[in-house]
Amino acid sequence: MKRHLISAADLSRADAVLILDTAEELAGLADRPIKKLPTLRGRTVVNLFFEDSTRTRISFEAAAKRLSADVINFSAKGSSVAKGESLKDTALTLEAMGADAVVIRHGASGAAHRLAGWVRGSVVNAGDGTHEHPTQALLDAFTIRRRLHGGGTRGAGLDGVRVTIVGDVLHSRVARSNVLLLSALGAEVTLAAPPTLLPLAVESWPCAVSYDLDGELPKSDAVMMLRVQTERMTAAYFPSVREYSRRYGLDAARVARLPAHAIVMHPGPMNRGVEIAAEVADSPRSTVVEQVANGVTIRMAVLYLLLGGTGFPEAAR
Amino acid sequence: MRATRGPADVAVLDAEEIRRALTRIAHEILERTHGGDGIVLLGIPTRGVPLARRLAARIGDFEGLEVPCGSLDVTMHRDDLRLRPARALGRTELPAAGVDGKTVVLVDDVLYSGRTVRAALDALTDLGRPTAVQLAVLVDRGHRELPIRADYVGKNLPTSQREVVRVMLDEVDGLDAVVIGSGGRRR
Numbered sequence: 120m121k122r123h124l125i126s127a128a129d130l131s132r133a134d135a136v137l138i139l140d141t142a143e144e145l146a147g148l149a150d151r152p153i154k155k156l157p158t159l160r161g162r163t164v165v166n167l168f169f170e171d172s173t174r175t176r177i178s179f180e181a182a183a184k185r186l187s188a189d190v191i192n193f194s195a196k197g198s199s200v201a202k203g204e205s206l207k208d209t210a211l212t213l214e215a216m217g218a219d220a221v222v223i224r225h226g227a228s229g230a231a232h233r234l235a236g237w238v239r240g241s242v243v244n245a246g247d248g249t250h251e252h253p254t255q256a257l258l259d260a261f262t263i264r265r266r267l268h269g270g271g272t273r274g275a276g277l278d279g280v281r282v283t284i285v286g287d288v289l290h291s292r293v294a295r296s297n298v299l300l301l302s303a304l305g306a307e308v309t310l311a312a313p314p315t316l317l318p319l320a321v322e323s324w325p326c327a328v329s330y331d332l333d334g335e336l337p338k339s340d341a342v343m344m345l346r347v348q349t350e351r352m353t354a355a356y357f358p359s360v361r362e363y364s365r366r367y368g369l370d371a372a373r374v375a376r377l378p379a380h381a382i383v384m385h386p387g388p389m390n391r392g393v394e395i396a397a398e399v400a401d402s403p404r405s406t407v408v409e410q411v412a413n414g415v416t417i418r419m420a421v422l423y424l425l426l427g428g429t430g431f432p433e434a435a436r
Numbered sequence: 437m438r439a440t441r442g443p444a445d446v447a448v449l450d451a452e453e454i455r456r457a458l459t460r461i462a463h464e465i466l467e468r469t470h471g472g473d474g475i476v477l478l479g480i481p482t483r484g485v486p487l488a489r490r491l492a493a494r495i496g497d498f499e500g501l502e503v504p505c506g507s508l509d510v511t512m513h514r515d516d517l518r519l520r521p522a523r524a525l526g527r528t529e530l531p532a533a534g535v536d537g538k539t540v541v542l543v544d545d546v547l548y549s550g551r552t553v554r555a556a557l558d559a560l561t562d563l564g565r566p567t568a569v570q571l572a573v574l575v576d577r578g579h580r581e582l583p584i585r586a587d588y589v590g591k592n593l594p595t596s597q598r599e600v601v602r603v604m605l606d607e608v609d610g611l612d613a614v615v616i617g618s619g620g621r622r623r
Contacts, residue, residue, distance in 0.1 A: 137524060144509065144525040153562040156512040186512075423512070427522035 120424060120432050122237050123235045123242040123375065127253040127300040135304055137432065138358055139261050140273050141420035142413070148185065149412065159188035162426050165218040166235075167209070168245070169195040169225045169309060174387055174411055175245050175255075179222045182418035188426070191218070206230060210237040219426055223247070228292075241425040249290050249367050255386055256296035258417040260304055263341050265413070266382050278305035283335045284326075286345035286367055286394050289316045290352070293386045294345055298326045312366065315356040336376040343384040344394045346371050360393055370396040374404065382406050444617055447604070449591060451612035454574065457489070457590035461572055462494035464588050469539055472499055474567070476535055478508040480544040480556055481526030486607035487574060488543040504531030508563075510540070510555035524575075530561070535564040541588075545603040547573040550584035575614055577601050 120134045130138070148154055164183040168176050176192070183190045193213075200209060208223070213221060220241045223231050228248030235242040246252040264272050267280060272283050282301055288294045301308050308326035311315065321328055329335050336342065347363065357363045369383065377383075383395075383405045391397045400407060424432055449457065466472050472495055479488030485507045494503040504611065509526035511517075540554050553571060572588035577595045595601060595616060604613045 141525050144527060147528060151563060155562070157558070158517065424522045427512075427517055428520055429518050429544040430521040432521040434524065 122425070123231075123244075124253050124421060124425065125235060125242065125244045126251045127296040127303070128257045130253070130300065130303065132303050132305075135257070135260065135300060136274060136276060138257055138417065138420050138424060139264060142257075142261050142416045143265075143273060144411050145333060145419050145423075146413075146416050148419075149416070155185050155187060157187050158423060158427055159183070159186040162188045162219040163191065163217060163429045164188045164220045164222060164422065164426075165191045165193060165213050165216075166245075166291075167213065167221055167223045167279060169200065169206075169223075170246065172224050172245070174237045174414065175224060175252075178411070178414040179243075179245060179254075179418050182422055185415070186419055186422055188219075188422070191216070193338075205231065207237055214238045214240075220422065223235055243421060243425070246292050248292065250292050250297045251299075252292040252386075253296045253300070254414070255293045256300040257421065258410055258414045259293075259297055259343065259384060259386070260300055260306075261413050261417050262384065262410050263301075263306075263382070266406060266409075267340060267380065276304040276306075277301060280306040280340050281309070281338055282306050282341045282343060283309045283311055283332075283339040284343045284345065285311045285332055285369070287316050287347045287356075288312045288321070288345065289318050289356070290348040291345045294343075295324075297343065298324050302326060309335055309339075310369070313357055313363070333373065333376065336373055337378065339377060339381055341382050341384055342369065342377065343386075344389075346386070346388065347390055347393055355413050364393050367394075368394055368396065369399050371398055374399050374402070377404075383404075384410060386410070440604075445597050445615040446617075447613060447615050448575075448593060449614035450600075451606075452586045454590070454612050454614065457574065458490055459494055461588045461590060462491050462498065463539060463573065465491065465570075466495060466499060468587065469541075469572070472501055472503060474538050475503060475531075476531055476538045476540050476566075477503060477505045478530075478535075478542055478556075478560075479506070479542055480542060480552060481507055481509050482610055483525075483545040483603055483605050484543045486605050487545060487572075488541075488557050489607075491541075491572065504533060504538075506530045508556055508559055510552055510559050513555040513558040514525060515551055515555065528563075530563060535560065535566045539568045539570065540566040541572055543572045545572070545574050545605075547576045547584075547589075548579055548601075548602050550582035553584050554582050574603055575601055581614045 210294045222243045224245040228250035230247045231244035302325040311332045477488040479485035492503040495503045506529045509528045570587040573586045574590040576589045577593045600617045
């Protein structure tokens with residue numbers, strides 16, 4: 120494993136399986152009376168959030184605390200960033216305070232990569248612009264593996280699992296990380312989106328592309344709905360929300376076309392009634408809440424593997 | 437993960453001797469716990485887990501009782517984590533009834549510095565409050581670095597710290613044997 124987790128492409132298949140296996144062992148912790156391990160005692164994890172986030176920040180904070188690390192939360196609002204401090208100066212400040220790991224969420228693609236050049240600790244990308252969000256992809260892979268293969272799945276990848284990612288791929292760091300990670304784990308990924316919401320070089324991604332969601336549904340083991348990111352949209356990408364919802368929204372009729380075992384995923388936050396109907400989001404096939412719980416577990420695994428030892432684990436033993 | 441015999445290895449216990457040692461330990465556990473009342477066997481991964489299962493099966497044969505058996509991974513509680521890269525975790529699986537109010541017998545293959553057992557005691561504290569904790573090991577090779585001793589020992593094996601004690605078990609390694617070699621993995 121590398122020192123930083125910036126992109127899902129940093130992870131080999133063996134690295135990814137090691138993280139999933141570690142998470143599998145840590146998952147039991149949530150059911151125990153004492154949900155805490157002493158492993159990262161005395162280490163400091165800084166959550167550096169320049170963009171709004173609820174679940175990711177809380178999830179990283181819970182993960183670090185369950186491993187007994189000290190957590191410093193930083194949000195751009197109300198900090199010196201509001202006075203115009205640069206990312207580099209903020210990074211140097213954190214460096215001087217002795218951060219062992221920096222978890223960064225930033226609106227600019229590549230911010231995590233730049234930060235990795237300035238600090239000595241490990242950098243974990245918690246979402247940079249429209250680039251990547253690797254821990255989200257890991258928790259999605261973990262959710263798929265647990266749901267489709269059950270408990271005793273140590274060492275397994277996602278070979279032959281068909282995952283359809285639907286919607287606003289263009290603005291989605293979740294989609295990019297998922298395509299890279301899921302395909303590295305052996306899954307067959309298909310993007311289903313209107314042509315205006317697909318990135319330019321999508322042909323070079325290790326996945327298939329379709330404009331026809333209804334045709335893909337019967338072939339899917341997992342459907343991942345993406346949020347329509349209106350806050351990042353600078354032009355009209357579709358005629359109206361209603362039309363988008365009609366063609367690419369997941370409603371009960373579309374869910375009925377899925378195979379019986381298929382699961383419905385959403386990274387949150389959801390636009391109910393736009394990309395996913397409320398009745399689908401609340402149905403037993405939806406893994407939305409499970410994904411949040413798995414997020415804490417997978418982030419514990421990542422923090423443990425990056426900070427738990429000296430040097431970085433060789434996945435193949 | 438699978439251990440193999442090197443050319444310079446000296447056999448200390450063969451399959452038959454391991455079997456007899458475990459049979460004796462099973463009897464001792466029954467004696468010391470008044471017929472195995474309220475005991476839980478917890479193996480420390482990797483090789484403590486099959487040893488705990490074997491002991492549970494033996495005790496079951498002798499007394500006709502179902503002995504709860506599980507595993508206790510100590511990796512996250514080790515004191516030497518920072519000395520090498522983060523390791524893959526083993527499994528912690530407790531019997532459904534848990535450990536509260538039970539007599540927990542920790543089972544491991546080799547007792548050496550005592551640091552693994554210290555970590556196990558810490559890990560156990562987070563899981564519940566047993567009435568008593570005991571320790572069973574297949575081999576005690578000495579060189580303790582902490583005030584810890586075993587309640588049940590398969591074989592006391594005086595060793596030099598330069599030597600390596602390797603326990604091989606059928607479930608993990610495909611054969612039963614305990615050997616002493618020189619150099620290699622510190623155990």
